[in-house]
Amino acid sequence: MLKGRHLLDPMDFTVEEIEEILNLGEKISKNPEKFSRSCQGKILATLFYEPSTRTRFSFEAAMLKLGGQVIGFSEPNSSSVAKGESIADTIRTIACYADIAVIRHPKEGAPRVAAMYSKIPVINAGDGGHQHPTQTLTDLLTIKSLKGRLSNLSIGLCGDLKFGRTVHSLIKAMSRYKDNKFLLISPKELRVPEYIKKEVLEKNNIEFLEVERIEDVIEKLDILYMTRVQRERFFNEEEYLRLKDSYILDNAKLKNAKEDMIILHPLPRVNEIAVEVDKDKRAKYFEQAKYGMFVRMALIMKLLGVEEC
């Protein structure tokens, strides 16, 4: 039962509960109009303590598409937070007006604090470098919809695998499904943290391979998930110059990729995917953003316990 629950960590929900959300998300994606009155009379509060365009728009669009309404703030200076109000007081007040709340906060664990004091469901829309569970749901719905399954996939994760929270969450989430293998493409300084390797991959006997170049593994991949490598993450300039082009996806690198491989990216993109790739039919990152809205629609409906109408 998802009604009344919070979503703070992508692992808060069981595989079955995630399945429930993804199934509804898929249904919505096929016929969004059918759900245009599902949340009529309901209010979503967006508490954004740090700026975000994509996630906030996605949540707001999701609620508006469901026929609900949205209140909130997009930066703390325009709210009572600027006067020093605590998270506990803000959420207790908001809960008097809204039916469900979304919170983004620069401090890790802030959504958990909000949930502790909230009578309405709280959704974590990103807390510092910690968790971003609706991005994970977005990735899962995109993969499920475009590949038709969440198991038996070769998943290439490319770029900054050390600091990228979306990558860590995706590995955890996809590790719960059978026969997935991971090809981890990054400079050695930016490899997946030890705890992910030990606690998630090795512990569950999941096949993985660490390589430095996309070209080394691209022909094996069903999914290529790109993230950005920042220059300042490298320890030395020489290493950066040696490897920087390895993490920029262009048409030449796609030459040996499978015809039905999909390219994903949590966005915003800077230069890690060349613009020429946008025209390739395997480029699905903008579609992924759309699935993000559909999965948020499904999540809102499930947490509110509203029926399809």
Add this chain to the structure above:
Amino acid sequence: MLTVNSIKNGIVIDHIKAGLGIKIFKILELDKINSAVCLLMNVESKKLGKKDIIKIENVVDIDFTILGIIDPNITINVIKDEVIVEKKKLKLPEKVENILRCKNPRCVTSIEKYIDQVFYLVDSKKGEYRCMYCDEIYALSEV
């Protein structure tokens, strides 16, 4: 030399590292119980050089698990008719509230001061705890 009589029935918390006795006294809220309590500080010890001891008259219902966090070498003896009838072994508690403090500057506990500091045990062998809010993992010696 200061001498304190042995107790007939009760609990003796022994081998407390010198200086930690007062901390344990406060954490266990021994000032709030009705029994007679004695805190001995800087007692000579063959094993530790100096140690603290707490004696509580009559066996009272106290949860000692928290002491594992403070000093795992502490021994707890239950005395009946002047004989030790039970030696309680200390284990690290699964959950610790408001004893450890998260040091992660990005953690919400650094700004919302009213919330409880909560940690969960992740590895009892290594003595590692995880902050409930930011998931940062610490060895006990760090926090």
